[in-house]
Amino acid sequence: MVESKHKWKAWLYLAPAIILLIVFTVWPIINTVRMAFLEGYNQTAVVGGATYSFGIGNFTKVLEYKGFLTCLGNTMLLCVLTVPLSTILALLIAVCLNAIKPLQRLLQTIFFLPYVTNSIAIGMVFAAMFNMVGTAFGGENELIITSGIINNIIEFFGGVPINWINSGSSYAANMVVMVVYIVWNALPFKILILLGGLQSINKQYYDAAKVDGTPGWRVFSRITVPLLSPMLAYVVITGFIGGFKEYSSIVGIFGEDMGPAGEPGKLNTMVGFIYDSLVTQQGRASAAALILFGIIFVVTMLNMYVSKKKTHY
Amino acid sequence: MKVELQNLTKIFPSRNKKSGEEVIAVNNFTFTIPDGKLIGLLGPSGCGKSTTLYMISGLQKPSGGKIFFGDDDVTELAAENRGVGLVFQNYALYPHMTVKQNILFPLQNLKGADKLSKDEMLDRAYNAAKLVQIDELMDRKPSELSGGQQQRVAIARALVKMPKVLLLDEPLSNLDARLRLQTREEIRRIQKETGITTIFVTHDQEEAMSISDMIVVMKLGVVQQIGKPQEVYDDPTNLFVAKFLGTPPINVFEGEVKGEKLYIGDAAVLDVAGVDDQPVTVGIRPEGFVLDPDGPLTCNLNSVEVMGRDVSVVSTHAASVNPTVRSIIDADNQVATGATVRYSLKPHKVFLFSKADESRIYFGVKSDG
Structure with a gap:
């Protein structure tokens, strides 16, 4: 073989990537593990000469911390709500898109737009849409009351405006907004993958089904979904991984307080918790990051196990 | 079930809108397929044979003409309501289902009065599987089967709902040579056992000739000739049909008729009664040559290929359209190993075609012994 002769050349070509990976990925991971197991580790104190003993105190502290359980609960709930919902919606949209000939390209582009738009910007638009009352605007005495478009629509149909995200809003209302936003944001990628999958299914299966007089729903459930199952599995697995890392969407709507005015942290997530701890409590942040990693790992394994049984490759 | 095609036409609109040229895939096809027969649609690729098949299946809508199953006009009927069984070229077996599930699938679609109980479905699936001899593979996935086995599953799936008409699109093209031979006999056997009117499409003339009750030779959407395989072979209506049927292919010469004699080059090779003087294209079947030291047709000998049962003589002739002249003799x-070889010709293996439109020119054979 040629490779044995010029092994050093191969390493040379790989070197830039390997060096960057070591510096920015491998070492930080190792360092995270190290910091997680140093009791009450604090970076600034290290500079001052502090030393830390080895132990699992960071983990127990994280688990005992009440805010952490809120974050974990919020994250789990968002995952469980958004992943199935966005997957089913994406599947329906992809199937519909695949079924039409005219405007397919245009609609495909429109559905893909959220993917290339900044999620913070989208979050701010959503925040405006779900607004309850306006803000003080302009000069001292000028108070312009604006209702968000969603409440305008509700009022138009004779409903009572709902306090979605403002001060005093309910947890359920907050969650509805988050789920709508995250699902909408997650759709384009999923539609893209599923549409690609649909277009690669051999048309003859559908011809064969047609000749055999198969009703539409049966074609969908017995042919389309099974043949699309590898893509569905991929979309669900990456959806859960993304869902557990949910953070910027909440910042986009509620700001860095991670909750409606007056209730900071109400909608905080795992990643949010890690961020908050990062400034003064790197040990705790590292421990939380490892816990998050563990959860994602287990859930992904579970997903893979289920999909292996249900997926036809 | 008798299948009747009346002026069946399929026109595909042009892809290039500016030129506006339409493609006539099938042109005015009229033919009645008798009940319980095996029909081969034969032609080179692009001749419209598959399009015809798909129009009969209902997957494609004809641009004109009518299709009857028995006395029922099914032209406007959707594929699912026609009751046809269709075997696709690459079988289109559902890859995620086992053989059993594949065969059961059409039965599970039956509605209303036709609805079957689970046991009846299994019964019929196993009967269909037995017919094509795959009843031992019922729990395998298609990917675990050989090409020939997949083919059988596809046929079983098409047969299980007891179709009025069975359609096969290039059923043998994905099989290797040996399997092809075996499978075509198998298709013949299954067709005979079930008595279902069967139409299959092929570009392989040998395949079509060997198992069909009747063959339809098509070219560029136009039917050239319909008949029993041997009749079409022995009596082609034009040069295309003569060239398309037969292996090795027919030998074609430039010739001329003068005074009711056929000349190839300078030699008068055959008496052709009743033909006016004109230049003609001459087709001579390989088996139409007889070795004759005094024969009128002299060719330059290239090689002699011994094939056991018979001998193939490869030679050249100045007037031959093909690069070589191939004859098959007992x-x-x-065979003399000289520089030339001389033949006389069997008149019924010699066909004359008009130079103008390649149509057949019939001649009378002198019956002088």
């Missing part, structure tokens, strides 16, 4: 004959 192995008992000794």
Whole structure:
């Protein structure tokens, strides 16, 4: 073989990537593990000469911390709500898109737009849409009351405006907004993958089904979904991984307080918790990051196990 | 079930809108397929044979003409309501289902009065599987089967709902040579056992000739000839049909008729009664040559290929359209190994075609012994 002769050349070509990976990925991971197991580790104190003993105190502290359980609960709930919902919606949209000939390209582009738009910007638009009352605007005495478009629509149909995200809003209302936003944001990628999958299914299966007089729903459930199952599995697995890392969407709507005015942290997530701890409590942040990693790992394994049984490759 | 095609036409609109040229895939096809027969649609690729098949299946809508199953006009009927069984070229077996599930699938679609109980479905699936001899593979996935086995599953799936008409699109093209031979006999056997009117499409003339009750030869959407395989072979209506049927292919010469004699080059090779003087294209079947030291047709000998049962003599002739002239003669004959070989011709293996439109020119054979 040629490779044995010029092994050093191969390493040379790989070197830039390997060096960057070591510096920015491998070492930080190792360092995270190290910091997680140093009791009450604090970076600034290290500079001052502090030393830390080895132990699992960071983990127990994280688990005992009440805010952490809120974050974990919020994250789990968002995952469980958004992943199935966005997957089913994406599947329906992809199937519909695949079924039409005219405007397919245009609609495909429109559905893909959220993917290339900044999620913070989208979050701010959503925040405006779900607004309850306006803000003080302009000069001292000028108070312009604006209702968000969603409440305008509700009022138009004779409903009572709902306090979605403002001060005093309910947890359920907050969650509805988050789920709508995250699902909408997650759709384009999923539609893209599923549409690609649909277009690669051999048309003859559908011809064969047609000749055999198969009703539409049966074609969908017995042919389309099974043949699309590898893509569905991929979309669900990456959806859960993304869902557990949910953070910027909440910042986009509620700001860095991670909750409606007056209730900071109400909608905080795992990643949010890690961020908050990062400034003064790197040990705790590292421990939380490892816990998050563990959860994602287990859930992904579970997903893979289920999909292996249900997926036809 | 008798299948009747009346002026069946399929026109595909042009892809290039500016030129506006339409493609006539099938042009005015009229033919009645008798009940319980095996029909081969034969032609080179692009001749419209598959389009015809798909129009009969209902997957494609004809641009004109009518299709009857028995006395029922099914032209406007959707594929699912026609009751046809269709076997696709690459079988289109559902890859995620086992053989059993694949065969059961059409039965599970039956509605209303036709609805079957689970046991009845299994019964019929196993009967269909037995017919094509795959009843031992019922729990395998298609990917675990050989090409020939997949083919059988596809046929079983098409047969299980007891179709009025069975359609096969290039059923043998994905099989290797040996399997092809075996499978075509198998298709013949299954068709005979079930008595279902069967139409299959092929570009392989040998395949079509060997198992069909009747063959339809098509070219560029136009039917050239319909008939029993042997009749079409022995009596082609035009040069295309003559060239398309037969292996090795027919030998084609430039010739001329003068005074009711056929000349190839300078030699008068055959008496052709009743033909006006004109230049003609001459087709001579390989088996139409007889070795004859005094024969009128002299060719330059290239090589002699011994094939056991018979001998193939490869030679050249200045007037031949093909690069070589290939004749097949009985192995008992000794082929002289000289520079030339001389033949006389069997008149019924010689066909004359008009130079103008390649149509057949019939001639009378003198019956002088």
